[in-house]
Amino acid sequence: MADAVLEISGLVKNFGALRATDGVTLDLRPGEIHALIGPNGAGKSTLIHQICGTLRQDSGMIRFAGQDIGGLGVAQRARLGLGRTFQVSSLAPDFSALRNVMLAVQAKQGSSFRFFKPVMRDKGLIDAAMTILERVGLAARARVPAAELSHGERRQLEIAMALALQSKAFLLDEPMAGMGPEGSKSLTRFLDTLRHEAPILLVEHDMDAVFALADRISVLVYGRIIATGTVEEIRSDPAVRTAYLGDHA
Amino acid sequence: MTRENLINLILAMLLLAVPVAANWLGQPFYVTLATRVAILALAATGLNLALGLGGLVSFGHAAFFGLGGYVAGILASHGFSGEPLVFGFSGTNQMWVIWPVAVVLAGLVGLAIGAISLRTSGVYFIMITLAFAQMVYYFAVSWPAYGGEDGLSILVRNQFPGVMTMRPMSFFLICYVILLTGIGLFAVIRASRFGSALQAARQNEVRVATVGIQPYRIRLTGFIVSAMMTGLAGALFADLNRFVSPSMLSWHMSGELIVLIILGGTGRLFGPLAGAALYVAFEYALGGITERWQFFLGLILLLVVLFARGGLLGLLAGRARHG
Numbered sequence: 001m002a003d004a005v006l007e008i009s010g011l012v013k014n015f016g017a018l019r020a021t022d023g024v025t026l027d028l029r030p031g032e033i034h035a036l037i038g039p040n041g042a043g044k045s046t047l048i049h050q051i052c053g054t055l056r057q058d059s060g061m062i063r064f065a066g067q068d069i070g071g072l073g074v075a076q077r078a079r080l081g082l083g084r085t086f087q088v089s090s091l092a093p094d095f096s097a098l099r100n101v102m103l104a105v106q107a108k109q110g111s112s113f114r115f116f117k118p119v120m121r122d123k124g125l126i127d128a129a130m131t132i133l134e135r136v137g138l139a140a141r142a143r144v145p146a147a148e149l150s151h152g153e154r155r156q157l158e159i160a161m162a163l164a165l166q167s168k169a170f171l172l173d174e175p176m177a178g179m180g181p182e183g184s185k186s187l188t189r190f191l192d193t194l195r196h197e198a199p200i201l202l203v204e205h206d207m208d209a210v211f212a213l214a215d216r217i218s219v220l221v222y223g224r225i226i227a228t229g230t231v232e233e234i235r236s237d238p239a240v241r242t243a244y245l246g247d248h249a
Numbered sequence: 250m251t252r253e254n255l256i257n258l259i260l261a262m263l264l265l266a267v268p269v270a271a272n273w274l275g276q277p278f279y280v281t282l283a284t285r286v287a288i289l290a291l292a293a294t295g296l297n298l299a300l301g302l303g304g305l306v307s308f309g310h311a312a313f314f315g316l317g318g319y320v321a322g323i324l325a326s327h328g329f330s331g332e333p334l335v336f337g338f339s340g341t342n343q344m345w346v347i348w349p350v351a352v353v354l355a356g357l358v359g360l361a362i363g364a365i366s367l368r369t370s371g372v373y374f375i376m377i378t379l380a381f382a383q384m385v386y387y388f389a390v391s392w393p394a395y396g397g398e399d400g401l402s403i404l405v406r407n408q409f410p411g412v413m414t415m416r417p418m419s420f421f422l423i424c425y426v427i428l429l430t431g432i433g434l435f436a437v438i439r440a441s442r443f444g445s446a447l448q449a450a451r452q453n454e455v456r457v458a459t460v461g462i463q464p465y466r467i468r469l470t471g472f473i474v475s476a477m478m479t480g481l482a483g484a485l486f487a488d489l490n491r492f493v494s495p496s497m498l499s500w501h502m503s504g505e506l507i508v509l510i511i512l513g514g515t516g517r518l519f520g521p522l523a524g525a526a527l528y529v530a531f532e533y534a535l536g537g538i539t540e541r542w543q544f545f546l547g548l549i550l551l552l553v554v555l556f557a558r559g560g561l562l563g564l565l566a567g568r569a570r571h572g
Contacts, residue, residue: 052459054455073458073463074455074458074459075457075458075459075461075462075463075464076461076463078458078459078460078461079461084459086455090453090455090456090459091453091456092448092449092452092453092456092457093452093453094448094452094569094571095445095448095449095452095571096571099445099571100456102445103445103446103449103457103460103462104460106442106445106446107446107460107461107462108460108461111442112442112443112445112446112462112467113442113443113470114441114442114443115437115438115441115442115443115444116437116441117441117442118437118440118441119440119441119442119444119445120440122442125442145571161459161460164460165460165461
């Protein structure tokens, strides 16, 4: 196995009597898209929260870029290069798309304790952010407040912010959710190219997108990974078919 | 020039024109009133950094305001009596010494209060800042060395090189220049990278952490700068009244600063000045008619909160823009 960028082993999280994460072991290798699928309530969000640092695991290990990150906070993990998007868009709503990305650029540069130079006259900062907005196709909407962007545009903006961090791995939580068929298609094409920049852990319900993109798929049911494999292996796995895919496959 | 800039310019000019005219007409009382507006506006501009930009509703900024006041009072009283204060230093009546001491002390106390309070948020943050300020208040009340409950008089207003500070107009000009400097500093910070992070932390804490900025550090820094500016205003306020008492530290004062900001427009550059001018005008005009003027102030505040969320500047200049 090539050295995994993200490595999770034996991860457990309980909420009272409910075991939401039950000994999850999972890895993300360079250049791949690893899709995480599972029915509602399978514990996908809980798992994502533990990887990002918003929830602390009860036991188990999370290694990222060769370092144990299980005890670090959200911001520290992000500084190490863990870029994420949210299931429900999470942006600074009053700021324009441009300023949101500029915030990510300045965070990447570690320069948030500069008190004097105005950001809106900081050509280096603006240009860097505009380049990224162009990449995700939002350049024309750069000056629109995030709160006024459409649903799909907000998703693009979140990806732009993760790009601005030059992340070593992307954690995308249902990026297709609420996108129309056209939006899903163009986002699928975009993510297909993104994997060469950094590997992607993709949580997604849109099976067309998952089957088109994933190099490997892991299936999470009741907090436990019941299968991991290539698209073909997962499609033909009988346990997966009964637990999740139904007649879709 | 945007509409907001125009309104800001008019406000700044008015604050200068009124006392100049009053002085010329031989009405020093109005000069003093304008000085009060300038100082309260400076204190509220300090709070506006934390509250307006950072979304930190501090209900304890009177602690910094009063602290600045006591620095001026205590240094002046030692300077007058010649009794040594610390390390053989026996106080001073020089403002250029008093101001940095007030700013640094307010910043240190701001660090202590902020470091603990900012571990909480929402209502808990409001309550814990209030609790800290009340601690400082009761400390001042029960400390007899500097007047306790009765407060401390400053016999002669402190000095500034080359300025006759006892002349109302001269002291007003000092306060006016410092206010404009404070507002300018607010503008610079708001536009900077730090200001971006502080405002983003108000809008969405999770987002800020997700890009790798620790909201706590950003907020703590903002809180300290905020405390420093309010502390400086306190030193000026003590010199204006030539008196400092625990009332400067009381929760009424903290509430008054919040009211000024809401009246003027939260997070707006000239919101605190607009709010302070409105507040002092009400206090004077209504206070002359009825002792219960605060009842009417309450009504107006209610109207602002219900129908004009952006305060006076929101009414005049429209919604705030963030670029």
